[in-house]
Amino acid sequence: MLTQSQAWKVLEAVPDPEIPVISVTELGIVREVELRNGGLHVVVTPTYSGCPATEVIAQSIRDALVDAGAGAVTVETRLAPAWTTDWITDTAKEKLRAYGIAPPGGDAPVGPQPVRFVPRKLACPRCGSTDTVRLSQFGSTACKALYRCQSCLEPFEYFKPI
Incomplete structure:
Protein backbone atom coordinates (compact mmCIF):
# COMPACT_ATOMS: atom_id res chain seq x y z
CA MET A 1 0.00 0.00 0.00
CA LEU A 2 1.24 3.49 -0.86
CA THR A 3 1.15 6.52 1.39
CA GLN A 4 -0.36 9.77 0.17
CA SER A 5 3.06 11.32 -0.39
CA GLN A 6 4.24 8.24 -2.31
CA ALA A 7 1.10 8.40 -4.47
CA TRP A 8 1.73 12.08 -5.26
CA LYS A 9 5.31 11.19 -6.22
CA VAL A 10 4.04 8.50 -8.61
CA LEU A 11 1.55 10.93 -10.15
CA GLU A 12 4.35 13.45 -10.80
CA ALA A 13 5.60 10.99 -13.44
CA VAL A 14 2.24 10.51 -15.23
CA PRO A 15 2.39 12.62 -18.41
CA ASP A 16 -0.54 14.52 -19.82
CA PRO A 17 -1.47 12.57 -22.98
CA GLU A 18 -1.87 15.71 -25.11
CA ILE A 19 1.22 17.53 -23.79
CA PRO A 20 3.62 14.76 -22.73
CA VAL A 21 6.34 17.13 -21.45
CA ILE A 22 4.26 17.98 -18.38
CA SER A 23 2.69 15.72 -15.79
CA VAL A 24 -0.91 15.63 -14.68
CA THR A 25 0.17 17.14 -11.36
CA GLU A 26 2.13 19.96 -13.03
CA LEU A 27 -0.93 20.72 -15.16
CA GLY A 28 -2.89 21.00 -11.92
CA ILE A 29 -5.65 18.56 -12.81
CA VAL A 30 -4.96 16.19 -9.89
CA ARG A 31 -6.74 17.92 -7.02
CA GLU A 32 -6.77 15.36 -4.20
CA VAL A 33 -5.27 12.03 -3.23
CA GLU A 34 -6.84 10.26 -0.25
CA LEU A 35 -6.35 6.92 1.44
CA ARG A 36 -9.79 5.35 1.39
CA ASN A 37 -11.03 1.83 2.22
CA GLY A 38 -7.61 0.23 1.86
CA GLY A 39 -6.96 1.92 -1.48
CA LEU A 40 -6.47 5.31 -3.03
CA HIS A 41 -9.08 7.79 -4.18
CA VAL A 42 -7.86 10.42 -6.65
CA VAL A 43 -9.86 13.49 -7.64
CA VAL A 44 -9.14 15.08 -11.02
CA THR A 45 -10.56 18.18 -12.64
CA PRO A 46 -10.16 18.16 -16.44
CA THR A 47 -9.00 21.29 -18.23
CA TYR A 48 -12.54 21.62 -19.55
CA SER A 49 -15.66 19.49 -19.19
CA GLY A 50 -15.50 18.12 -22.74
CA CYS A 51 -11.80 17.22 -22.65
CA PRO A 52 -11.40 14.09 -24.80
CA ALA A 53 -8.38 12.94 -22.77
CA THR A 54 -10.23 12.65 -19.44
CA GLU A 55 -10.70 8.86 -19.62
CA VAL A 56 -7.14 8.28 -20.83
CA ILE A 57 -5.82 10.40 -17.95
CA ALA A 58 -7.94 8.47 -15.40
CA GLN A 59 -6.68 5.14 -16.76
CA SER A 60 -3.05 6.34 -16.77
CA ILE A 61 -3.43 7.42 -13.14
CA ARG A 62 -4.95 4.05 -12.17
CA ASP A 63 -2.27 2.09 -14.03
CA ALA A 64 0.64 4.08 -12.55
CA LEU A 65 -0.64 3.79 -8.98
CA VAL A 66 -1.52 0.09 -9.24
CA ASP A 67 1.89 -0.64 -10.80
CA ALA A 68 3.49 1.16 -7.85
CA GLY A 69 1.60 -1.07 -5.38
CA ALA A 70 -1.40 1.08 -4.46
CA GLY A 71 -3.96 -1.70 -4.52
CA ALA A 72 -7.45 -0.48 -5.37
CA VAL A 73 -7.58 2.92 -7.06
CA THR A 74 -10.65 5.00 -7.80
CA VAL A 75 -10.53 8.15 -9.89
CA GLU A 76 -13.28 10.72 -9.50
CA THR A 77 -13.81 13.47 -12.07
CA ARG A 78 -14.91 16.66 -10.35
CA LEU A 79 -15.97 19.63 -12.47
CA ALA A 80 -16.37 22.19 -9.68
CA PRO A 81 -14.52 24.29 -9.05
CA ALA A 82 -13.65 24.52 -12.72
CA TRP A 83 -10.01 24.03 -13.67
CA THR A 84 -8.05 27.21 -14.27
CA THR A 85 -4.69 27.87 -15.85
CA ASP A 86 -3.68 29.34 -12.48
CA TRP A 87 -3.27 25.70 -11.38
CA ILE A 88 -0.42 25.10 -13.86
CA THR A 89 2.87 25.12 -11.97
CA ASP A 90 5.61 27.58 -12.89
CA THR A 91 7.84 24.62 -13.79
CA ALA A 92 5.17 23.37 -16.20
CA LYS A 93 4.88 26.82 -17.80
CA GLU A 94 8.60 26.76 -18.54
CA LYS A 95 8.31 23.22 -19.93
CA ASP A 107 -0.91 35.60 -12.14
CA ALA A 108 -4.62 36.14 -12.48
CA PRO A 109 -5.68 39.54 -11.15
CA VAL A 110 -7.71 39.55 -7.96
CA GLY A 111 -11.06 41.34 -7.87
CA PRO A 112 -12.99 43.14 -10.61
CA GLN A 113 -10.99 44.01 -13.70
CA PRO A 114 -11.72 46.34 -16.61
CA VAL A 115 -12.78 44.78 -19.89
CA ARG A 116 -9.99 45.05 -22.45
CA PHE A 117 -10.74 45.15 -26.14
CA VAL A 118 -7.12 45.20 -27.29
Missing part, protein backbone atom coordinates in the same frame (compact mmCIF):
# COMPACT_ATOMS: atom_id res chain seq x y z
CA LEU A 96 5.44 24.36 -22.17
CA ARG A 97 7.54 27.25 -23.48
CA ALA A 98 10.50 24.93 -24.17
CA TYR A 99 8.12 22.53 -25.97
CA GLY A 100 6.93 25.37 -28.23
CA ILE A 101 3.61 26.19 -26.54
CA ALA A 102 3.16 29.70 -25.19
CA PRO A 103 1.95 29.27 -21.61
CA PRO A 104 -0.76 31.44 -20.07
CA GLY A 105 0.91 34.52 -18.67
CA GLY A 106 1.23 35.91 -15.20
CA PRO A 119 -5.72 41.66 -27.34
CA ARG A 120 -2.49 41.08 -25.47
CA LYS A 121 0.50 40.40 -27.72
CA LEU A 122 1.97 36.96 -27.10
CA ALA A 123 5.69 36.33 -27.12
CA CYS A 124 6.84 33.61 -29.48
CA PRO A 125 8.16 30.67 -27.41
CA ARG A 126 10.91 30.13 -29.98
CA CYS A 127 12.40 33.60 -30.63
CA GLY A 128 10.65 35.81 -28.04
CA SER A 129 9.21 38.29 -30.54
CA THR A 130 5.80 39.79 -29.74
CA ASP A 131 5.08 40.31 -33.44
CA THR A 132 2.59 37.43 -33.44
CA VAL A 133 -0.85 36.84 -34.96
CA ARG A 134 -3.62 34.44 -34.05
CA LEU A 135 -4.41 32.05 -36.88
CA SER A 136 -7.20 30.13 -35.15
CA GLN A 137 -9.06 30.34 -31.85
CA PHE A 138 -8.48 26.58 -31.54
CA GLY A 139 -5.23 24.64 -31.85
CA SER A 140 -4.77 20.88 -31.64
CA THR A 141 -7.20 20.91 -28.70
CA ALA A 142 -9.93 23.32 -27.62
CA CYS A 143 -7.83 24.57 -24.71
CA LYS A 144 -5.15 25.93 -27.06
CA ALA A 145 -5.16 28.57 -29.82
CA LEU A 146 -2.93 28.59 -32.92
CA TYR A 147 -0.59 31.54 -33.52
CA ARG A 148 2.26 32.41 -35.90
CA CYS A 149 5.30 34.54 -35.23
CA GLN A 150 5.80 37.19 -37.89
CA SER A 151 9.53 37.42 -37.07
CA CYS A 152 10.67 33.80 -37.30
CA LEU A 153 7.51 32.67 -39.20
CA GLU A 154 7.10 29.64 -36.93
CA PRO A 155 3.63 28.55 -35.85
CA PHE A 156 3.00 27.87 -32.17
CA GLU A 157 0.16 27.02 -29.84
CA TYR A 158 -0.95 29.12 -26.90
CA PHE A 159 -2.46 27.53 -23.80
CA LYS A 160 -5.52 29.76 -23.36
CA PRO A 161 -6.16 31.11 -19.87
CA ILE A 162 -9.38 29.81 -18.40
Whole structure:
Protein backbone atom coordinates (compact mmCIF):
# COMPACT_ATOMS: atom_id res chain seq x y z
CA MET A 1 0.00 0.00 0.00
CA LEU A 2 1.24 3.49 -0.86
CA THR A 3 1.15 6.52 1.39
CA GLN A 4 -0.36 9.77 0.17
CA SER A 5 3.06 11.32 -0.39
CA GLN A 6 4.24 8.24 -2.31
CA ALA A 7 1.10 8.40 -4.47
CA TRP A 8 1.73 12.08 -5.26
CA LYS A 9 5.31 11.19 -6.22
CA VAL A 10 4.04 8.50 -8.61
CA LEU A 11 1.55 10.93 -10.15
CA GLU A 12 4.35 13.45 -10.80
CA ALA A 13 5.60 10.99 -13.44
CA VAL A 14 2.24 10.51 -15.23
CA PRO A 15 2.39 12.62 -18.41
CA ASP A 16 -0.54 14.52 -19.82
CA PRO A 17 -1.47 12.57 -22.98
CA GLU A 18 -1.87 15.71 -25.11
CA ILE A 19 1.22 17.53 -23.79
CA PRO A 20 3.62 14.76 -22.73
CA VAL A 21 6.34 17.13 -21.45
CA ILE A 22 4.26 17.98 -18.38
CA SER A 23 2.69 15.72 -15.79
CA VAL A 24 -0.91 15.63 -14.68
CA THR A 25 0.17 17.14 -11.36
CA GLU A 26 2.13 19.96 -13.03
CA LEU A 27 -0.93 20.72 -15.16
CA GLY A 28 -2.89 21.00 -11.92
CA ILE A 29 -5.65 18.56 -12.81
CA VAL A 30 -4.96 16.19 -9.89
CA ARG A 31 -6.74 17.92 -7.02
CA GLU A 32 -6.77 15.36 -4.20
CA VAL A 33 -5.27 12.03 -3.23
CA GLU A 34 -6.84 10.26 -0.25
CA LEU A 35 -6.35 6.92 1.44
CA ARG A 36 -9.79 5.35 1.39
CA ASN A 37 -11.03 1.83 2.22
CA GLY A 38 -7.61 0.23 1.86
CA GLY A 39 -6.96 1.92 -1.48
CA LEU A 40 -6.47 5.31 -3.03
CA HIS A 41 -9.08 7.79 -4.18
CA VAL A 42 -7.86 10.42 -6.65
CA VAL A 43 -9.86 13.49 -7.64
CA VAL A 44 -9.14 15.08 -11.02
CA THR A 45 -10.56 18.18 -12.64
CA PRO A 46 -10.16 18.16 -16.44
CA THR A 47 -9.00 21.29 -18.23
CA TYR A 48 -12.54 21.62 -19.55
CA SER A 49 -15.66 19.49 -19.19
CA GLY A 50 -15.50 18.12 -22.74
CA CYS A 51 -11.80 17.22 -22.65
CA PRO A 52 -11.40 14.09 -24.80
CA ALA A 53 -8.38 12.94 -22.77
CA THR A 54 -10.23 12.65 -19.44
CA GLU A 55 -10.70 8.86 -19.62
CA VAL A 56 -7.14 8.28 -20.83
CA ILE A 57 -5.82 10.40 -17.95
CA ALA A 58 -7.94 8.47 -15.40
CA GLN A 59 -6.68 5.14 -16.76
CA SER A 60 -3.05 6.34 -16.77
CA ILE A 61 -3.43 7.42 -13.14
CA ARG A 62 -4.95 4.05 -12.17
CA ASP A 63 -2.27 2.09 -14.03
CA ALA A 64 0.64 4.08 -12.55
CA LEU A 65 -0.64 3.79 -8.98
CA VAL A 66 -1.52 0.09 -9.24
CA ASP A 67 1.89 -0.64 -10.80
CA ALA A 68 3.49 1.16 -7.85
CA GLY A 69 1.60 -1.07 -5.38
CA ALA A 70 -1.40 1.08 -4.46
CA GLY A 71 -3.96 -1.70 -4.52
CA ALA A 72 -7.45 -0.48 -5.37
CA VAL A 73 -7.58 2.92 -7.06
CA THR A 74 -10.65 5.00 -7.80
CA VAL A 75 -10.53 8.15 -9.89
CA GLU A 76 -13.28 10.72 -9.50
CA THR A 77 -13.81 13.47 -12.07
CA ARG A 78 -14.91 16.66 -10.35
CA LEU A 79 -15.97 19.63 -12.47
CA ALA A 80 -16.37 22.19 -9.68
CA PRO A 81 -14.52 24.29 -9.05
CA ALA A 82 -13.65 24.52 -12.72
CA TRP A 83 -10.01 24.03 -13.67
CA THR A 84 -8.05 27.21 -14.27
CA THR A 85 -4.69 27.87 -15.85
CA ASP A 86 -3.68 29.34 -12.48
CA TRP A 87 -3.27 25.70 -11.38
CA ILE A 88 -0.42 25.10 -13.86
CA THR A 89 2.87 25.12 -11.97
CA ASP A 90 5.61 27.58 -12.89
CA THR A 91 7.84 24.62 -13.79
CA ALA A 92 5.17 23.37 -16.20
CA LYS A 93 4.88 26.82 -17.80
CA GLU A 94 8.60 26.76 -18.54
CA LYS A 95 8.31 23.22 -19.93
CA LEU A 96 5.44 24.36 -22.17
CA ARG A 97 7.54 27.25 -23.48
CA ALA A 98 10.50 24.93 -24.17
CA TYR A 99 8.12 22.53 -25.97
CA GLY A 100 6.93 25.37 -28.23
CA ILE A 101 3.61 26.19 -26.54
CA ALA A 102 3.16 29.70 -25.19
CA PRO A 103 1.95 29.27 -21.61
CA PRO A 104 -0.76 31.44 -20.07
CA GLY A 105 0.91 34.52 -18.67
CA GLY A 106 1.23 35.91 -15.20
CA ASP A 107 -0.91 35.60 -12.14
CA ALA A 108 -4.62 36.14 -12.48
CA PRO A 109 -5.68 39.54 -11.15
CA VAL A 110 -7.71 39.55 -7.96
CA GLY A 111 -11.06 41.34 -7.87
CA PRO A 112 -12.99 43.14 -10.61
CA GLN A 113 -10.99 44.01 -13.70
CA PRO A 114 -11.72 46.34 -16.61
CA VAL A 115 -12.78 44.78 -19.89
CA ARG A 116 -9.99 45.05 -22.45
CA PHE A 117 -10.74 45.15 -26.14
CA VAL A 118 -7.12 45.20 -27.29
CA PRO A 119 -5.72 41.66 -27.34
CA ARG A 120 -2.49 41.08 -25.47
CA LYS A 121 0.50 40.40 -27.72
CA LEU A 122 1.97 36.96 -27.10
CA ALA A 123 5.69 36.33 -27.12
CA CYS A 124 6.84 33.61 -29.48
CA PRO A 125 8.16 30.67 -27.41
CA ARG A 126 10.91 30.13 -29.98
CA CYS A 127 12.40 33.60 -30.63
CA GLY A 128 10.65 35.81 -28.04
CA SER A 129 9.21 38.29 -30.54
CA THR A 130 5.80 39.79 -29.74
CA ASP A 131 5.08 40.31 -33.44
CA THR A 132 2.59 37.43 -33.44
CA VAL A 133 -0.85 36.84 -34.96
CA ARG A 134 -3.62 34.44 -34.05
CA LEU A 135 -4.41 32.05 -36.88
CA SER A 136 -7.20 30.13 -35.15
CA GLN A 137 -9.06 30.34 -31.85
CA PHE A 138 -8.48 26.58 -31.54
CA GLY A 139 -5.23 24.64 -31.85
CA SER A 140 -4.77 20.88 -31.64
CA THR A 141 -7.20 20.91 -28.70
CA ALA A 142 -9.93 23.32 -27.62
CA CYS A 143 -7.83 24.57 -24.71
CA LYS A 144 -5.15 25.93 -27.06
CA ALA A 145 -5.16 28.57 -29.82
CA LEU A 146 -2.93 28.59 -32.92
CA TYR A 147 -0.59 31.54 -33.52
CA ARG A 148 2.26 32.41 -35.90
CA CYS A 149 5.30 34.54 -35.23
CA GLN A 150 5.80 37.19 -37.89
CA SER A 151 9.53 37.42 -37.07
CA CYS A 152 10.67 33.80 -37.30
CA LEU A 153 7.51 32.67 -39.20
CA GLU A 154 7.10 29.64 -36.93
CA PRO A 155 3.63 28.55 -35.85
CA PHE A 156 3.00 27.87 -32.17
CA GLU A 157 0.16 27.02 -29.84
CA TYR A 158 -0.95 29.12 -26.90
CA PHE A 159 -2.46 27.53 -23.80
CA LYS A 160 -5.52 29.76 -23.36
CA PRO A 161 -6.16 31.11 -19.87
CA ILE A 162 -9.38 29.81 -18.40
